[in-house]
Amino acid sequence: MLARQLLAAVCALYWPAGVAKAQDGGRAPIEPSHGSAKANAFHIFNxxxxxxxxxxxxxxxxxxxxxxxxxxxxxxLYHGSRQDRPPLGLEWLALEVEHSELFSISRKQQPGGRFSSPKASDASGESGPASARAQKPLTHSDAGDGAGRGNSRGYFHTYRANRDLNLLYIDGMAAAKTTFGTLDSQDLLLRENKTGPWGDNMGDLERAGSICDMVTDWGFDGFMRVEIGFEVIYCDFSSGIDLTGVTRSLMPEDKMGTGEMLVYQVARAVTRGYDGLAGQLRLDFSGMVSGFFFPINVSNTDPGRPDLVRLAAAGMDELRDIKGYLRDVCLQPRRFTVGWQGIADSIVSRFADRLAFMASEKVSMENFVDELERATLTYFDAPSLPGDIDTESERRSSEAVDRCAEHYLLPAHVVRDDWSAEDRLIHTAIKTVARDICRSLFDVRSSLLALFPDLPPKTHRISKAGDGSELERAVINSRQVLRRLMGRLAWTEWKMIRRCPVDEMLFVSMFPFGADVDYWRPGCRRIEEMTFSRVGYWGLDRDPGNDTERRFGH
Incomplete structure (x- = not known):
């Protein structure tokens, strides 16, 4: 840490923050802006x-x-190899056993000098975290302890971090060797347009080497990417990790199983990372640098995939500016000032199911109204009753939108004085998204209230009486408003398979609620099943003095 701080101080002396770097023909470098953060708010939030x-x-x-x-x-951390000793240079590590075991499979040499397996599904293949290994193709001289017998022996290594490992995490599926744009942030931005020749495995070994040379100068031990699982390209195995064990893998013919489940087993193992790696990875959001912070073109250069954003649409001068900014940020000490992901999670968990519920045609008009009020009235300061201290009623809705948009950002405000420039940009993006959600919900609420102009003054609840067909048409229009909002949000949560239909919930007996069946056979429960009388398991239905509905203020 001291070395990094010293390096940062030296760099700041020659390249002070906010001072333009060398310019090309007088061109000022692009810088991150809150205007760009607002324009790309949904991308940044996601x-x-x-x-x-x-x-x-x-x-x-x-x-x-x-x-x-x-x-x-x-x-x-795990590593599959043809050697029983640690690599001398950079190499790939995985966080799941099965991921690295793909590259520790032993194979027997067949006639003609080719290595193959009698079980086709047991072959290691040519892609994955070790696919661009920093070792030359196998020959008899480097095929491990089976070389003399014409075998390619595989070894499974286990390493343990002996200190915190500092990595540069590259987001998206940056380990995907494709032409979709998954490699833009590496080949165009970090490597300054070194996209070819692709060579073996789309040049991933050369890519890993050039990025390692760069990020180690920035104080990192390596960099981290995603493919089918998380992979670490670790730049120097002699520092930061200890080899705790090596096991030699069996030859395919010595196994009892067919190996047909291999891909399934690998995919199943990595799915634990769908929602993150728990205590195995910490990201410093206060040091996040994104192309979305900058005023660049992010449209796709491929008309066949207009849905995909691309860094390829930006100019190389602009990408070099972003790289220079990233370098300056990386040379600063780590901060971990605000857990912005937790704030985003809170917003998603609050609104994702509610928006999906209200947008569904399966949901009745009455239940739509109930859900809308539950989503909005939390933030609405109700009109006064006799004896209450009143406020200006006409300001209530606008204040409610402000209150709603700020609600989940309040924890970040505690350390606002310590925010980095990147913290402020993320705040701008998340607040823009939160305000769009809140504004949309309150606009829908206002459109439904407008159907009843003759209600008594200070009535702020949506009436379900009167002309039902008019209210039904308004609800249909409101669903369209919310679907457009969901389109802008594009939350990946909505692409997950639901445990229950949108108008049901997964329920287990939780005091004071729950029938016997909810304890012995938890499952999906319909709206009409979830009432205050659902209390049988806890014996409350047998206690005449225990009025659950009264206890909860209903």
């Missing part, structure tokens, strides 16, 4: 929400962002 998570990274696979990251001391 990048924050999906960072370090396999599900969202797979769906938003063209990444624009970089995060300083830490793998904590004591974390186990």
């Amino acid at each position: 990048a924050v929400h999906s960072a370090g998570r396999l599900w969202g990274s797979a769906l938003n696979h063209n990444g624009f962002g970089f995060f300083p990251a830490v793998i904590p001391k004591g974390t186990l």
